[in-house]
Amino acid sequence: MTCKFNSEIVKAFASLPQLGLVQIKAIHVFLRLFGSIRKEREPCYLQPQLVGSSDLSEAEEAEIDTIKKHRMALLEDIQKLKEEIAQVFAEIDCFQSTEESKMVQRDKDLCMGRKKFNMDPTKGIQYLTEHKVLSSDLREIARFLYKGEGLNKTAIGDYLGERDPANLQILQAFVECHPFANLNLVQALRQFLWSFRLPGEAQKIDRMMEAFANWYCQCNPGVFQSTDTCYVLSFSVIMLNTSLHNPNVKDKPPFERFVAMNRGINNGGDLPEELLRNLFESIKNEPFSIPEDDGNDLTHTFFNPSREGWLLKLGGRVKTWKRRWFILTDNCLYYFEYTTDKEPLGIIPLENLSVRKVDDPKKPNCFELFNPNCKGQKIKACKTDGDGKVVEGKHQSYKISAATMEERDLWIEAIRTSITQDPFYDLVSARKKKIASKN
The missing domain is CATH 1.10.1000.11 (Arf Nucleotide-binding Site Opener,domain 2)
Structure with a gap:
C-alpha cells in the first residue's frame, strides 16, 4: 500500500509545472515520511498474552521501553516532516505566484513592444529583445x-x-x-x-x-x-x-x-x-486580398514622408489663405492644422493629377494641383467639416503657396516624383533586360 501511495505522490508532483529543486525537495520529503513510518512499523510486536500483564520479565519491559522510545522518536520525526512539508508547499505557492507575476509582466512587455513596433519597427524589436519577450x-x-x-x-x-x-x-x-x-x-x-x-x-x-x-x-x-x-x-x-x-x-x-x-x-x-x-x-x-491596417490610426503612414512642411492653402466658402502642415507620402497629400495632430484635416490623392507653377496677385511662390484630363470637374479628395464629419472635397484645383521660391520648386519636384513613381514597371523592365542579356 505504501509503495503504491508513494508512486501516486510522484505522479502528482510530476504533473505540476517544472519546479526544479522545489519539486525534488517535495517528493523527497514525502518519501522520507512514508519510509520512516514503514521502517518504524517493522520492529517486533508484543505477544498478545503479554499485553496488559503486570508479570513481565526484565527483557520484556526493556522491549516495551524500546518501543516507546521508537514511538516518541517517530512522532517527533513526523512533526518535523509536517513542518518541512508545510515549508515546501509554501515555497511552491510562492513559486507559482512568482511565475504568474512573470507571465503578467511578459504580457505587458509584449503589448508595449507591439505598440512600439507599429510606431517604429526597429525600436519595437529592440524593446522586445531587451525585455526578453524575444x-x-x-x-x-x-x-x-x-x-x-x-x-x-x-x-x-x-x-x-x-x-x-x-x-x-x-x-x-x-x-x-x-x-x-x-x-x-x-x-x-x-x-x-x-x-x-x-x-x-x-x-x-x-x-x-x-x-x-x-x-x-x-x-x-x-x-x-x-x-x-x-x-x-x-x-x-x-x-x-x-x-x-x-x-x-x-x-x-x-x-x-x-x-x-x-x-x-x-x-x-x-x-x-x-x-x-x-x-x-x-x-x-478572385482578386488578391491585401491586408488593411486599422484605418483609425494613420500615425504610421506619416513616419517616412517624401516631404513635409508648412504651406498656405487657398480654400473655404470665402476664399482665404490658411496655414496648414502638409505631408506627402504614398502618392497622397495630407494636410493638418497642427504638426501634433494624428488625424488630417484633408486628404488629396495624387492619382491622375498634375502640378504646375502659377502666379497669384496676393501670394508669391504658388503652385497648383489640377486634373489635366477632366477640366472643370471636382478633384477626388476629402476633408473634415466643422462638425468633424468627413465630406467630399469641392475643389476643381488646389492652389498652394510656399514661403520661398526654392521651397515651392522642391515641393513641385517631390509631388511630380510621387505621381509618376511606379516601381513595378521599372523593376520588371530591368529584370527582363537581364534575362535577354543572358540569351
Whole structure:
C-alpha cells in the first residue's frame, strides 16, 4: 500500500509545472515520511498474552521501553516532516505566484513592444529583445513577424524591406516560414502578400520579391527555368490583379495581352499557355486580398514622408489663405492644422493629377494641383467639416503657396516624383533586360 501511495505522490508532483529543486525537495520529503513510518512499523510486536500483564520479565519491559522510545522518536520525526512539508508547499505557492507575476509582466512587455513596433519597427524589436519577450535569434524574430498578432502589416513590410544585414536575414527566414510547396504561383502570392503590405520603395520591393522568387523555386523545383522567370511573372500577376480589379482602370487587359507581357521570360523562351491561363483565370475570378491596417490610426503612414512642411492653402466658402502642415507620402497629400495632430484635416490623392507653377496677385511662390484630363470637374479628395464629419472635397484645383521660391520648386519636384513613381514597371523592365542579356 505504501509503495503504491508513494508512486501516486510522484505522479502528482510530476504533473505540476517544472519546479526544479522545489519539486525534488517535495517528493523527497514525502518519501522520507512514508519510509520512516514503514521502517518504524517493522520492529517486533508484543505477544498478545503479554499485553496488559503486570508479570513481565526484565527483557520484556526493556522491549516495551524500546518501543516507546521508537514511538516518541517517530512522532517527533513526523512533526518535523509536517513542518518541512508545510515549508515546501509554501515555497511552491510562492513559486507559482512568482511565475504568474512573470507571465503578467511578459504580457505587458509584449503589448508595449507591439505598440512600439507599429510606431517604429526597429525600436519595437529592440524593446522586445531587451525585455526578453524575444531572443536575439533572427529566426525567432521572423516567426514573430510571420504570426503577426497585433502587428501593423505596413510596419512589417517596411521592416522586412530594410537593407541592414540582420534585416536581410530576417526577411529570408520570414519568407521561409511560408509553405509554398505544391502551390501554383498565384496561391503562393496570395499567402505571401497577406502576411504584410508591400512598401512603396522600389529597392525594398525588389529585395522582398527576389526572396519570394528564390524560396518559391526552392519549394517547387522544375516549375520555372530560373528565379528571374518567377520574379518577372510574379510582378506580371500583381499588375494584372490591379488592372483587372481597380475601378479606375477602364481598359481591362484580355488574356492575350497577359501572354504578350510575358513572352521570352523563361530563359528566352515562352511559358506554357496553360500555366498562364490558369494564373490569369485565378486572378480574374478572385482578386488578391491585401491586408488593411486599422484605418483609425494613420500615425504610421506619416513616419517616412517624401516631404513635409508648412504651406498656405487657398480654400473655404470665402476664399482665404490658411496655414496648414502638409505631408506627402504614398502618392497622397495630407494636410493638418497642427504638426501634433494624428488625424488630417484633408486628404488629396495624387492619382491622375498634375502640378504646375502659377502666379497669384496676393501670394508669391504658388503652385497648383489640377486634373489635366477632366477640366472643370471636382478633384477626388476629402476633408473634415466643422462638425468633424468627413465630406467630399469641392475643389476643381488646389492652389498652394510656399514661403520661398526654392521651397515651392522642391515641393513641385517631390509631388511630380510621387505621381509618376511606379516601381513595378521599372523593376520588371530591368529584370527582363537581364534575362535577354543572358540569351
